[in-house]
Amino acid sequence: MTNCVHKTLAAVRAIEDVHVRRSASFKLLCASVLFSIKKARDKAEIGTLKLLIRTRWFDATDRRDKVFALVGLTSDINQSFVDYSKSYEDLMRDLNLMLLEGRIKPTWGNVLDVLSLITREEDDEIAEPSWVVDVFKPQNFEGSYTPVMGGYPSKEPHIQRKPELRFPEEYGPECLRIRGTVFDTIAHTAPFPTFLREGGSQPVGTYDLQNISAYRDWLLRVDAILETQRTDTTDADSMYRPTGESHNDAFWRTLCCNRTSTYGLKTPTDGSSYHAFLTNLIILEASPEFVRIKRWILGVATASSPTMAYYFRGRNWFLRYALPFAVPLFAICFNVAWSKAWESWQDHLHIKQRDFQTCHMAWMWGRQFAITEQGLIGLVPVAARVGDSVGFFAGCRVPYALRRRGEGYVLIGDSYLHGVMDGEGEKFETEMLKIM
Known part of the structure; x- marks a missing residue:
């Protein structure tokens, strides 16, 4: 199957029609993903979060089936989770709470690594709660988004797996408190040329x-x-x-x-x-x-x-x-x-x-080049703007772009900052950050 997909993909790349080429590429990706899921299941090496990541570019007529279809493939969630009386938004929030509270075992070293799956469009209005990960790819988002945690998973000896995470009742169900630090500000951004976003599947x-x-x-x-x-x-x-x-x-x-x-x-x-x-x-x-x-x-x-x-x-x-x-x-x-x-x-x-x-x-899909006020260079989400902050959460190697809103912050997405990706976040003094 692997050789079949790769060789067929090479032929697909020669198709002149951009829409046909893109559609065929995604169909081949689906075949490859399904085969990888079968292999992982045979080896009992599959969990809910890994399944969500592998199938996040799939689609469904009823968006709730995006999650419900996976329940029978994993042992992290039981059948009672399948409830069609819930709206898709409520389903996503419940699923994120299960991931953040550790009721679903993290695929990597930290429950907070799931936040690396957040993707936003350039002009997105960030709704609250901003920490909820929508497992669907955004409707207008082109390309295959690669979470930074895929290259920098939180694991020892870099990070202690003890994130301080609370859902205080006084702030309501939309807010959470995470121990972390805001240590820098985005000073310059340089979006990648549009042609790279549109032609990423081409040589x-x-x-x-x-x-x-x-x-x-x-x-x-x-x-x-x-x-x-x-x-x-x-x-x-x-x-x-x-x-x-x-x-x-x-x-x-x-x-x-x-x-x-x-x-x-x-x-x-x-x-x-x-x-x-x-x-x-x-x-x-x-x-x-x-x-x-x-x-x-x-x-x-x-x-x-x-x-x-x-x-x-x-x-x-x-x-x-x-x-x-x-x-x-x-x-x-x-x-x-x-x-x-x-x-x-x-x-x-x-x-x-x-x-x-x-x-x-x-790595450049959904991101732009940026320079911070402290002179760090890196890649930040396309939705990030000059003046937004960057910070670490306790237990994570990956820094995040944050935007001040009232007494707290909204989460924009994960980032890469060269020179601070190997546990340097532990060197900063931390506080309890309010994520709205």
Whole structure:
């Protein structure tokens, strides 16, 4: 099944119609997910939260069946949970309470990791309670959202699994109190070019020149913002304080959340895949110029044929008659050699940049690049704005974007901040945060 899905997906990517291609891709994803569920069930390695994550892009005529259909596949919830007298909103709230209170065993190391599944659109009005995770993907949300906890699960020795979580009655059923800290503020945001969101299932080589130029302009714009953050504005590779590496290394590691596509919890050893990704974009953008150069060479070679034949007309009868045939033959050989070399070079770059490209495309869905007031760079939800806060909850490795509302905060979504993803949240002084 795995080979079937991968090979069929490769064929699907060649479909020109965007809507047909996207629909076919999601259907293949469904087949792959169903097969993975079967394998996990056979090994008794499946829980409710993992099931919800694997099937969150599925759909149902009655949205409540999105959850009820899974009850028979897991031992975390009994049959009494299936109650069609409840509204979908009440069902989601009850399910989240079960997850947060620990009545459903967390798939990873912390019950609060479920909050990493929250996804919001760019212009979403955040309704209360903001901590309720809707297992349906948003109706207008494109792409496959990857929770940061998937690459940074809370587990020892990084984090003690003792979150301080309360549902105080005086605040009503819509609020909860979580021990945590708000330690920074978003100072700059740079949304990714739209074409990346729309073409994430396609190889970079299929983007047109306008799209590639948009991404190049985005890189230049972000580099200009980063220039103001460097400790030495005369040195492009000045130190990124949280990790002690260059700003360039911190930047490309941020774009892929410092993870590899082959081993999800491993960090990349070097930036060769990222540099191959950039080189591939440059070559694709310059490809029309290369085509013009090739045509110019072929034109000169073809045009020189009658000239050389005329030159040898009375000197060498063999060259006089052979050259008109030899020059076009040379042109054909040159064209074939050029095309083979060009394809070989592109194939080499495509293979080398695949690791970075896969991670980058996976992590950037639903997120935007950001810089905080303390100089941290990272990825925050597309719904986050300049002035929003970022903070940690007790027991979590993943920071969250929060927005002040009255005496408390509303939860926007998970974030990646380079240099503070390995338990640094435990170093901050904490307080009980009111999440509305």
